[in-house]
Structure formats: C-alpha cells, structure tokens
Amino acid sequence: MKGYLGIDVGSVSTNLVVIDEEGRVLVNLYLRTRGQPIKAVQDGMRHVEQELSGSDIEICGVGTTGSARTLTGVIVGADTVKNEITAHAVAASHLVPDVQTVLEIGGQDSKIILLRDGIVVDFAMNTVCAAGTGSFLDHQAARLNIAIEEFGTLALQSTGPVRIAGRCSVFAESDMIHKQQMGHTFPDIISGLCDALVRNYLNNVGKGKDILSPVVFQGGVAANAGIRAAFEKALGLKVIVPEYFSVMGAIGAAMLAKSAVREKQETLFRGFAISEMEYQASSFECQGCPNLCEIVNITVDDEVLARWGGRCGKWETLRKTG
Amino acid sequence: MRLCVGDKEKEGDLVRVGIPRTLSFFTYYPLWKPFFEALGAEVVVSPISNKALLDEGVRETVNDACVPIKLFHGHVAALKDRVDILFIPRLVSIDGKVTLCPKFLGLPDMVRCSISGLPEIIESRLDLKKGRFELYRFMFRVGQRITDNKLRIIGAIWRARYSFYCYRKLLLHGFTPLEAFPLLEKGIIPPPKVNNGEIKLAVLGYPYALYDDYVSVNLLKKLEGQGVSVVTPEMVPEQMMKKASKKLPKNLFWYYSNRVVWASIHYLQDKSIDGIIHVTAFGCGPDAMTNKLVELEAKQQGKVPCMSITIDEHTGDAGVDTRVEAFVDLLKRKKGIL
Numbered sequence: 044m045k046g047y048l049g050i051d052v053g054s055v056s057t058n059l060v061v062i063d064e065e066g067r068v069l070v071n072l073y074l075r076t077r078g079q080p081i082k083a084v085q086d087g088m089r090h091v092e093q094e095l096s097g098s099d100i101e102i103c104g105v106g107t108t109g110s111a112r113t114l115t116g117v118i119v120g121a122d123t124v125k126n127e128i129t130a131h132a133v134a135a136s137h138l139v140p141d142v143q144t145v146l147e148i149g150g151q152d153s154k155i156i157l158l159r160d161g162i163v164v165d166f167a168m169n170t171v172c173a174a175g176t177g178s179f180l181d182h183q184a185a186r187l188n189i190a191i192e193e194f195g196t197l198a199l200q201s202t203g204p205v206r207i208a209g210r211c212s213v214f215a216e217s218d219m220i221h222k223q224q225m226g227h228t229f230p231d232i233i234s235g236l237c238d239a240l241v242r243n244y245l246n247n248v249g250k251g252k253d254i255l256s257p258v259v260f261q262g263g264v265a266a267n268a269g270i271r272a273a274f275e276k277a278l279g280l281k282v283i284v285p286e287y288f289s290v291m292g293a294i295g296a297a298m299l300a301k302s303a304v305r306e307k308q309e310t311l312f313r314g315f316a317i318s319e320m321e322y323q324a325s326s327f328e329c330q331g332c333p334n335l336c337e338i339v340n341i342t343v344d345d346e347v348l349a350r351w352g353g354r355c356g357k358w359e360t361l362r363k364t365g
Numbered sequence: 366m367r368l369c370v371g372d373k374e375k376e377g378d379l380v381r382v383g384i385p386r387t388l389s390f391f392t393y394y395p396l397w398k399p400f401f402e403a404l405g406a407e408v409v410v411s412p413i414s415n416k417a418l419l420d421e422g423v424r425e426t427v428n429d430a431c432v433p434i435k436l437f438h439g440h441v442a443a444l445k446d447r448v449d450i451l452f453i454p455r456l457v458s459i460d461g462k463v464t465l466c467p468k469f470l471g472l473p474d475m476v477r478c479s480i481s482g483l484p485e486i487i488e489s490r491l492d493l494k495k496g497r498f499e500l501y502r503f504m505f506r507v508g509q510r511i512t513d514n515k516l517r518i519i520g521a522i523w524r525a526r527y528s529f530y531c532y533r534k535l536l537l538h539g540f541t542p543l544e545a546f547p548l549l550e551k552g553i554i555p556p557p558k559v560n561n562g563e564i565k566l567a568v569l570g571y572p573y574a575l576y577d578d579y580v581s582v583n584l585l586k587k588l589e590g591q592g593v594s595v596v597t598p599e600m601v602p603e604q605m606m607k608k609a610s611k612k613l614p615k616n617l618f619w620y621y622s623n624r625v626v627w628a629s630i631h632y633l634q635d636k637s638i639d640g641i642i643h644v645t646a647f648g649c650g651p652d653a654m655t656n657k658l659v660e661l662e663a664k665q666q667g668k669v670p671c672m673s674i675t676i677d678e679h680t681g682d683a684g685v686d687t688r689v690e691a692f693v694d695l696l697k698r699k700k701g702i703l
Binding site: 110125126127128129162163164165166167168251332333334335336354 | 412415416417418579583660664668670671672683684686687688690691692694695698699
C-alpha cells in the first residue's frame with residue numbers, strides 16, 4: 044500500500060505523519076525539536092520506521108514544511124518543500140471541507156488563514172511579537188511550576204478571570220506577577236492570561252479579517268482548553284479542534300507530497316536509512332563581500348549535500364562540486 | 366570656503382561630490398548625476414547596501430530611527446573620506462503640496478550630529494511650495510557651490526532635465542530604477558515592458574525600501590523567480606496619480622506615503638493586478654496610516670488579497686520567504702495555475 048510522509052519541523056515541535064492514498068492518517072508523531080532539528084528528524088524517522096514495520100506500507104512521497112523545511116527537505120529527500128501557511132490550509136480543508144477560517148498557533152508563529160470555497164483568500168502571520176504563542180505559554184507554565192498539559196484545565200476552573208495586558212509578553216508577565224502577589228488564584232490568573240492572548244491574537248494577527256464559521260483551531264496551542272474556550276467566548280462562534288490538531292502542518296505536507304508525486308511519478312525519498320547517517324551542519328562567514336553572509340554547509344560522510352545562507356547564490360551553485 | 370572647480374580642474378583634478386545610494390537616490394539620481402558632471406565635478410556614489418554599511422549606520426544613528434535612515438548614515442560614513450563634498454539636500458517638498466517625512470527634513474542635521482569627520486555638505490533646501498521654478502533656483506544655488514560660471518550652471522540644469530525626463534519615461538515603461546539606471550547610461554529607451562508573468566502584483570512601498578535589494582531582502586528578485594510580474598508606484602503616470610488622489614476626501618501629509626496610497630487606488634481601479642504587497646519599514650510612523658489605507662482600499666475594491674511585509678535590521682530572510690511563497694501560492698491557486 045502506498046503511503047506519504049509529511050514532516051513539519053518547527054521551532055518547538057517536530058511532527059511526522061504518514062497518510063494513505065485516501066488521506067487517512069496512519070502514523071502521527073509529535074516530538075520536541077529541542078533546538079536540534081536534524082536529530083529530531085532522525086529520531087522521528089526511526090519511530091516511523093518502527094511503526095510501519097510489519098505493514099505493507101511503502102513511502103511513495105515526502106513533503107516538508109515548517110521553519111526548518113529546507114534543511115529537512117535536503118536530509119530526507121523531499122518531493123515538495125512548502126511554507127506552513129499552504130500546508131496548514133491544505134490539511135484543514137481536507138479534514139473540515141467547508142472550513143472558512145483557520146486559527147493556527149504554534150511555537151513561535153501564529154497565523155490566521157481565511158478560506159472561501161476551499162481556496163485560501165487571505166492570511167496573516169504575527170509580525171515581530173511572540174506574545175500568545177506556544178513558547179510564551181511554555182515559559183509561563185514553567186515559571187508557575189505547572190505542567191503545560193494542565194494549563195487549560197486550570198483555566199477552565201476559574202470563576203472570575205483577572206485582566207492581564209496581552210499586548211506584549213514582557214508586560215503580560217509583569218502583570219501576572221502583580222496579580223499573583225495581590226492574592227488572586229491560579230485559575231483566575233491563567234484564565235485571564237488565556238483571554239489576553241486571544242485578545243492580542245485577534246487584534247494583531249486577526250486585525251480586520253472576516254472570521255466566519257466554521258472556524259478550525261490547530262497547532263500545538265489548540266491542546267489548551269483554556270485558549271479554546273477564550274476563542275469561543277471572544278468570537279461568539281463554535282471553534283472546531285480537529286483530531287490531529289498538533290500535526291496539521293505535517294498532514295498538509297504529506298498531502299502536498301501526494302499531489303507532487305502524482306505529477307512526476309517518482310519520489311526523491313532517501314529512505315529510512317537516513318536516520319542512521321551522520322549529518323553534519325557547519326557554518327562559516329563568507330568573506331567575499333561586506334555582507335559577510337553566514338553560509339550553512341550540510342554534509343553527510345564528507346560529501347556536501349547542500350549549502351545555503353548566501354545572498355548572491357554563489358555557494359548554492361557550488362553544492363555539486365563543493 | 367568654496368571648492369572651486371576651476372582651480373581643481375587646472376590641477377587636473379575634479380571635485381568629488383558624494384551621493385549616498387539610498388532614500389531620495391532612487392527618485393533623483395538621474396537628475397543629480399548629469400547635473401554635477403556637467404558642472405565639472407566627479408560623482409561618487411556609495412557602494413550598494415550591505416551588512417557592513419548597515420552595521421556602521423546602526424552604530425552611528427539614534428536608536429529609534431527606522432532602518433532606511435540608519436542605512437543612510439552608513440552610506441554617508443562610507444563616502445565621507447572619499448569625497449570633497451557630500452550632497453545631502455534638505456528635501457522639504459518635492460511636489461509643491463505636501464512635505465516629505467520629517468526625517469528627510471532634518472536629514473543634514475541628523476547626519477552632522479551623528480557622524481564626525483564629515484567633509485563639506487551641500488544641504489540646500491528644496492521646497493517646491495515656493496513656486497514652479499523653485500527646482501531651477503535650487504539647482505542654481507547648488508551649482509554656485511561648485512562653480513562661478515553661471516552659463517555652465519544653466520547648461521548643466523538643461524542636461525540634467527533631459528536625463529531626468531528620460532528616466533521618468535523608463536519608469537513609466539515599466540522598468541524599475543535598478544533596471545533603468547544602466548539603460549540611461551547607454552542612452553536607450555526600450556518600448557514599454559510587456560508583463561508576461563503568470564500573476565501580476567502591485568508591490569507598494571517607498572523607493573528606498575523597494576529598490577534596495579539588501580533592505581528588501583531581494584523581494585523583487587524573489588517575486589520574479591516565482592513567475593510574478595511586478596508593478597510599483599514609480600510606474601504610475603502622473604495624471605493617473607492625480608485622478609486617484611481625488612478618490613480620497615483628504616490626502617496624507619507626506620509625499621511618498623501619498624504616492625503609495627494613490628498607486629494602490631490606481632492599480633485597484635485598473636483591475637489589472639492579482640494582489641498587493643505593501644513593504645514597510647519597522648517603526649515607520651507615516652506607514653501606520655498608509656498601511657491601513659492601502660488595506661482598506663484593497664478590501665473595498667473587490668477583495669484583492671493584500672499583504673504587508675515589515676523590513677528591519679534582520680538578515681535572515683526566512684520570514685519574508687514564507688510569507689511571499691504563501692502569498693504567491695494563494696494567488697496561483699486562486700487563478701487555478703497551481
């Protein structure tokens with residue numbers, strides 16, 4: 044049976060998904076990237092291989108997405124390397140065919156995607172601020188010594204959420220500390236934080252956008268029941284969290300790989316053996332001009348697989364001879 | 366003290382006039398260059414923007430200035446030891462109606478306070494609110510800093526005028542300033558460019574953000590590479606700008622901001638574009654208004670997709686790549702190309 048692998052390597056998590064010809068999810072994995080994208084991908088590949096062993100599934104196409112999509116694409120031999128927005132939109136409209144709004148909050152990115160009749164008509168991403176994204180919630184959970192998994196349930200226990208400034212994560216944190224020193228309870232503070240983050244998201248990322256139902260909420264933060272409830276309260280709409288909310292980018296990448304392979308009839312997939320290879324990433328500063336670009340070298344067994352990071356493109360073209 | 370062209374020429378040496386390659390450079394370089402050359406000076410332009418220039422600029426400039434202003438300081442620093450005179454005119458109004466961003470008005474002062482060891486600066490004030498011949502009076506004043514020969518100055522003004530006329534024509538033919546400069550050097554004006562990209566985008570923003578590949582992280586080239594043909598505010602004929610300006614009950618206070626908003630109105634009414642990308646520098650005050658106006662216009666006129674890209678000191682172009690790729694994908698899927 045044919046299977047398609049999608050890999051989404053983000054700042055916080057690395058997700059791998061295998062789908063079949065009909066787009067059903069056969070394997071899904073959610074791992075932490077922990078700052079080592081190559082290692083995370085290799086670990087993930089090892090897991091996927093184990094899960095698939097004994098079945099007759101053959102990987103016929105691979106797609107990558109996420110902020111490390113180019114790197115991952117080179118390592119695994121991807122048939123398609125796509126941006127997160129396209130990948131998320133493809134996955135959402137596959138699982139909820141009539142979806143009109145996708146809210147996605149990940150580790151460092153948050154985005155909104157508007158679809159009409161299955162086609163993306165508008166999108167926006169957070170600009171320079173990471174307030175309201177997963178890494179901020181992670182940080183706050185660690186500071187309060189609460190497991191991030193309990194964050195949402197705690198928020199739901201609140202009876203009267205306090206007001207927290209959500210405009211900036213630094214201000215939000217000082218506000219939370221202030222409220223906690225005043226004697227407010229954990230659930231009220233956390234619930235207030237959820238409201239603040241949603242408010243910030245809607246005013247910043249969702250500014251001026253027509254948010255219509257059905258609304259799909261995905262990305263790692265969708266696991267947080269508190270944020271989900273805050274969205275429903277702020278929008279006055281039902282918010283759907285799909286079953287595979289945390290790996291939607293990877294599902295989208297797998298689906299894009301499926302259509303890419305259909306066109307060219309072959310895959311560039313390098314096989315599961317890549318999880319045992321020694322990949323080395325090194326970087327140097329090019330002294331060719333005053334731009335001093337940071338060039339990244341990806342090598343396997345002393346052979347240069349790819350190079351990037353330069354503005355002029357001279358290192359990229361040296362990849363074969365280099 | 367005035368540096369006299371005559372004296373220098375007798376020594377077989379030319380006065381070197383330095384022009385920084387940013388801000389009004391993309392609007393006026395084809396006017397200033399032949400002007401100074403006809404006066405008998407040598408024009409020295411700072412290098413194409415790069416990391417070292419920006420780093421230098423960031424060091425010299427007040428902290429909360431926008432990237433283009435910081436970069437301008439870098440360009441000045443790169444020029445200061447290589448020229449006899451720096452040309453940093455005080456551009457107050459160049460359309461006779463509104464002023465430029467306040468930072469243009471204070472530019473010579475800002476530079477003088479921030480960078481030490483500067484050569485002589487020509488900082489003559491250009492304010493076309495004073496009448497239609499003010500540009501020539503301004504050029505005359507500038508010319509007198511270089512030479513005493515009045516006839517020579519008048520001749521230089523005529524030469525500059527012709528070059529500027531050709532430049533405007535090239536822009537209207539759909540060439541970007543970067544494409545137009547070499548054509549101007551060669552003295553050829555090809556027929557209007559035919560747009561044959563799969564999709565057509567209006568890329569709106571200030572010339573110093575759009576046409577400086579370092580600042581824009583190669584945005585125009587990236588779009589071209591994805592099969593997009595691009596139109597910019599510089600390619601809109603003056604009478605169309607005027608027509609577009611009537612659509613708004615009130616105009617903005619700043620020259621370049623008005624051009625961006627009018628260009629968006631023009632291209633939207635024209636219905637020839639598939640989408641708009643607005644390029645804005647982080648922390649740009651006027652753009653707080655400009656951006657919103659462009660966005661509202663795009664929404665009104667049949668919901669044309671509109672995206673804004675914020676540029677700053679970052680050198681990583683991953684953020685821009687993701688947005689541009691997704692935006693182009695969106696438009697291609699909408700058109701059924703993908």
